Amino acid sequence: xxxxxxxxxxxxxxxxxxxxxxxxxxxxxxxxxxxxxxxxxxxxxxxxxxxxxxxxxxxxxxxxxxxxxxxxxxxxxxxxxxxxxxxxxxxxxxxxxxxxxxxxxxxxxxxxxxxxxxxxxxxxxxxxxxxxxxxxxxxxxxxxxxxxxxxxxxxxxxxxxxxxxxxxxxxxxxxxxxxxxxxxxxxxxxxxxxxxxxxxxxxxxxxxxxxxxxxxxxxxxxxxxxxxxxxxxxxxxxxxxxxxxxxxxxxxxxxxxxxxxxxxxxxxxxxxxxxxxxxxxxxxxxxxxxxxxxxxxxxxxxxxxxxxxxxxxxx
Numbered sequence: 001x002x003x004x005x006x007x008x009x010x011x012x013x014x015x016x017x018x019x020x021x022x023x024x025x026x027x028x029x030x031x032x033x034x035x036x037x038x039x040x041x042x043x044x045x046x047x048x049x050x051x052x053x054x055x056x057x058x059x060x061x062x063x064x065x066x067x068x069x070x071x072x073x074x075x076x077x078x079x080x081x082x083x084x085x086x087x088x089x090x091x092x093x094x095x096x097x098x099x100x101x102x103x104x105x106x107x108x109x110x111x112x113x114x115x116x117x118x119x120x121x122x123x124x125x126x127x128x129x130x131x132x133x134x135x136x137x138x139x140x141x142x143x144x145x146x147x148x149x150x151x152x153x154x155x156x157x158x159x160x161x162x163x164x165x166x167x168x169x170x171x172x173x174x175x176x177x178x179x180x181x182x183x184x185x186x187x188x189x190x191x192x193x194x195x196x197x198x199x200x201x202x203x204x205x206x207x208x209x210x211x212x213x214x215x216x217x218x219x220x221x222x223x224x225x226x227x228x229x230x231x232x233x234x235x236x237x238x239x240x241x242x243x244x245x246x247x248x249x250x251x252x253x254x255x256x257x258x259x260x261x262x263x264x265x266x267x268x269x270x271x272x273x274x275x276x277x278x279x280x281x282x283x284x285x286x287x288x289x290x291x292x293x294x295x296x297x298x299x300x301x302x303x304x305x306x307x308x309x310x311x312x313x314x315x
Contacts, residue, residue: 070263251267
């Protein structure tokens with residue numbers, strides 16, 4: 001068990017440290033790291049997901065339908081729950097509550113999921129990564145934008161407020177245009193009509209696709225070095241909720257409902273993946289909670305080696 005945990009998590013530590021070293025040496029700035037992330041999201045990850053899903057037997061995909069359901073409960077349900085608690089209990093303003101919901105319920109599945117889930121769940125990993133990407137782009141981001149823009153933020157074209165429905169529609173349309181969204185959907189549709197990916201073609205997709213995890217984590221390390229990191233009570237609460245409480249609650253619910261062990265492990269470890277960088281991007285864009293979101297991202301990522309290791313051991 002210890003060897004499995006080390007094999008799954010050690011590459012994250014090494015690659016993140018290399019990214020931090022590159023930031024410290026000024027070999028890569030935050031803007032240059034963002035370019036690497038753009039390459040991952042537009043090319044490497046979509047190719048990996050497309051090849052992975054189309055190369056998976058349809059029966060295996062359908063068998064893991066409840067994985068998507070439980071990830072939806074954790075990510076969409078978690079977003080709503082965190083937002084309500086932040087607003088009603090802690091009296092946070094609307095924009096900060098939306099950012100905290102995104103930080104706690106939004107795991108960095110495309111970046112950290114590839115090396116960790118690929119090691120632990122070779123067959124199901126691509127399905128979980130695709131599900132997490134779809135839920136973030138089609139559910140969490142539109143919901144966050146409703147509160148960020150609708151509460152007085154400004155969009156790229158001016159300061160006028162938009163209606164909630166317009167924001168949702170615009171965000172969903174933009175999300176559907178992203179390769180990381182339509183590539184796995186297209187692969188699933190092709191799988192349903194009886195097509196699969198020939199091995200001779202699959203290699204062409206995987207040559208770049210397999211770079212996803214390493215390049216993304218290296219870029220995250222360079223970005224983390226550039227952030228102004230602090231420790232405060234909100235940051236501590238965010239990290240505990242993100243890394244432990246939310247995946248722990250979903251794991252307990254799955255145990256109570258007798259969900260099979262393999263599915264439990266896949267969902268719990270996926271939800272235990274650290275905070276996605278989109279929370280920091282939105283914090284900067286809408287001038288709200290920048291230091292809190294950057295610090296949450298930093299500590300969630302660093303401590304995830306311990307907390308994800310705990311969930312791997314538990315499941």
